[in-house]
Amino acid sequence: MNNLSDVIKKTELSVTEETLTPVKNVPLYIEVKERLLESIAAGRWAVGVSLPSEFALADQLGVSQGTVRKALGDLEKEGILERKQGLGTFIRQATLERYSYHFFRVQRRDGTRVQPLEISQSLEQRVPVDKERKLFSGLGRINRVWNLSRIRSIDGIPALIEQIVIPHALAPNLDKQDKLPNALYPFFQSAYGITILKAEESLYPSIANKSDCKALKLQPNTPILIVDRIARDISGRTIELRHSRFHLPEHNYSIELN
Numbered sequence: 028m029n030n031l032s033d034v035i036k037k038t039e040l041s042v043t044e045e046t047l048t049p050v051k052n053v054p055l056y057i058e059v060k061e062r063l064l065e066s067i068a069a070g071r072w073a074v075g076v077s078l079p080s081e082f083a084l085a086d087q088l089g090v091s092q093g094t095v096r097k098a099l100g101d102l103e104k105e106g107i108l109e110r111k112q113g114l115g116t117f118i119r120q121a122t123l124e125r126y127s128y129h130f131f132r133v134q135r136r137d138g139t140r141v142q143p144l145e146i147s148q149s150l151e152q153r154v155p156v157d158k159e160r161k162l163f164s165g166l167g168r169i170n171r172v173w174n175l176s177r178i179r180s181i182d183g184i185p186a187l188i189e190q191i192v193i194p195h196a197l198a199p200n201l202d203k204q205d206k207l208p209n210a211l212y213p214f215f216q217s218a219y220g221i222t223i224l225k226a227e228e229s230l231y232p233s234i235a236n237k238s239d240c241k242a243l244k245l246q247p248n249t250p251i252l253i254v255d256r257i258a259r260d261i262s263g264r265t266i267e268l269r270h271s272r273f274h275l276p277e278h279n280y281s282i283e284l285n
Contacts, residue, residue: 059090059098064262067107067118067222074216077115078108107224107261118222130212130226130258133181133273134281141278143179143187145209150175150202152195162257163194165264171195175207178242181278185243192268197221211267212258221266226258230280233272243274252280 063084072078081099085092099116102108109119134140155163155172163169175191191211193201198219201207208214215221235249245251251274258267273280 055090056094056097056101059084059088059094060101062088063098063102064107067261072118074118074120074220077117080115105224107222120216130223132281133275133278135182135278141181143181143209146178146180146185148175148177148207150207152202155192155194159192159268162265162268166194166196169194169196173198173201179209181275186274186278188239188242188272190270193266197266215266222261223258223266224261226256228257229255235272235274239272239274245274249274254280 066072078084079087081092081095085095088095099108099110103110103116106119108116110116131140131143133143151174152171153174155169159172160169163172172195173191173193175189175193177187177189177191178185179187179189181187195201198215212223215223231253233251233253235243235245235247235251239245239251240247240249251272254269254271254273256267256269256271257265258269260266
């Protein structure tokens, strides 16, 4: 493992010294922002280690300090970076609370959030299907994926079945974990340097099948809610596919629109 001086040295050299060439109709600060995102996505800056100063970044990229400041400001607004007075600018550390409530959208009828608890989980390695290969194409050729199956409860009642697919190359030793944590996204960041920034979800109603009835203790033909998720990292690459089957007779699935 690199010591702190190695990490800092790596941080200082992480942005290419090649200066940016303006692209027609694209503001220069957007180009700077994209270059910084590439460096963050590549893991060139460790969480908890300050980024180079605005002056240093401007010098490395051949742009003004104001341009760098505007790019950093955008990344801060998007929740990727955080500035600490007197200390510098850092990659935002994922927290359990943020991910638990930002990406888990179930709430009670009175509007209070709930925390799902795991009943069971199983992990297997398999060959991806064509649809998965296509969705993971931004990561290059994917030959193997992890398939994580989980059953979770809400307020003490079995309520959720999940099928989660992750490229094997992103987490090659995933099966070495004694048990995967309830909140996966903070784990991805701390263990593999993968930051999930956003997710796209498709919701549609369905009827419980035999597997749903067995796992969630439902009667045949009980209505359920299906949620298909595509989770992406800070560079827009698909990192996780998730198929969830909810039985929510006493809860809502909450969506916030900005």
